[in-house]
Amino acid sequence: MFDNFESTRIPVDDATIHVRYGGSGPAVVLLHGHPRTSATWHRVAPRLVERGYTVVCPDLRGYGRSRGPAPTDDHAGYSKRVVANDIVAVLDSLGHRRFALAGHDRGSYVAFRLALDHPAAVSRVALLDCLPISEHLSRITAEFATRWWHWFFFAQPGIPERVINADPDSWYQGDPRAMGQENYDEWRAAMRNPEVVRAMLEDYRAGVTVDAEHERADRAAGNRLTCPTLILWSLRDDLEDLYGDPVRIWRDWADDVRGHGIDSGHHMAEEAPEALADSLHEFFRPTL
Template sequence: MFEGFDATEVDTGAARIFVRHAGDGPAVYLLHGHPRTSATWHRVAPLLLEQGFAVVCPDLRGYGRSRGPAPAADHAPHSKRAVAADIRAVARALGHERMLLAGHDRGSYVAFRLALDHPDLVERLAVMDSIPISEHLARADARFATAWWHWFFFAQPEIPERVITADPEAWYRPKADPAKMGAANHAELMAAVRDPQTVRAMLEDYRAGLTVDLRDEQADRAAGRRLEMPVCVLWSSRDDLEDLYGDPRRIWRDWADEVRGRRIESGHHLAEEAPEDVASALGEFFRDER
């Protein structure tokens, strides 16, 4: 994976972030979701590199080979604002004053927070298979709770750690098909989830989502804060986001003036299952080809 990419660690002061990066063009930052690592982009990143972009793929704080501070009772060390600060520090370390930013799943919430807090840094934002956390929770009903039950299970104290670390490969294997992921990507994921520290950090991501991150988004809405840059929304045809909410672009228009995007024919992990379509859609958006 990632032939021709450099791999390095960036000390952000609060965390040590593992980063894969290559290229000299406009900087594209790709943020992965749960429980993946930066390796989830191994098919998309080279295609964007071929399009003339510099490509940066970090492991988010606590995921993969990145390490952050110990969890806290208020979950703030794993808030999206804290993780977004890591990405900002990576950009400084790599010499990028502006970025084109894409996030999938949990990574989209980090990307959203970074774009809201630092519009001077984020030139364009792409979100994949997501709407804001507060929008999910405002619409939560029996269908959502049934389909997304893991949000509420992961938020429980101690129990999820005991369940998952008892047999992490069994827990994650049903949604981690090596044939779809690629063998090396799959091996990297399995190595990560065997580490109880990584499992704890991933759970803290969800605990922060239902507490500090929710409050941050609610404060943004009350203050009338909106995304200042163009936004592209991509979503999977074989996931349940559209089933729950219809066209997700309608929801994102409550947060941004310029929203475009489309459905991708894929399951949830669309960077692994439909890399050519994802790289094409992102490249077109980042080059501003309408």
């Protein structure tokens, strides 16, 4: 994986972020989702390097080989605002004050928060399989609660740690043939680390509390994404089934938004890397 990429660990405030980076040209940051690590991008990142970008793939705070602080009752240490600040600090350490940005799943919430809080740093943002957390919570139906029940299970105190750590291989099932062996091995090692499991759950606990509050405050203040925004979603996942065209919802949050579906299951970076890389390049091309 990641031939000709470098990797390092960068201290930022109360966390240490593991990051892979390679290539030359304008910076593109790729943020993974749950329960993956930055290795999920191993089929996409080299394709973007070949097209003339510097590609930066961090492990989010607490995920993979990154580490964060002990959890607190308000979950603020794992809020998307704090994790977005990590990414800005990492890119600054690597010499990039401005960059294009893509996030998938939980990483998309970090990308969304980063583009809202640091508009001068983000030239363009792509949000994959994503609606604002507050939009999900305001639209809860029995169907949503049944399909996305894990949001509310992960938010419970203590219980999900005990369940997941009792048998992480059964809980988080992966396919090394579909994921790629090295990606699978890295992911599986992380899933068997109780410290990583705890941090991933804190991500969800922050999501339905402090992160949702931040989004509602943005909405009340009229804060919007001002950079060009691309919305991509997996056609064989359920986002469009639940809500119809996600772009329609994002028009309430972004000034310049466009998007389309990708013929893939949820983990599009692993399942449809060529189509995803093509879509990202077409969108990021004006930064070259």
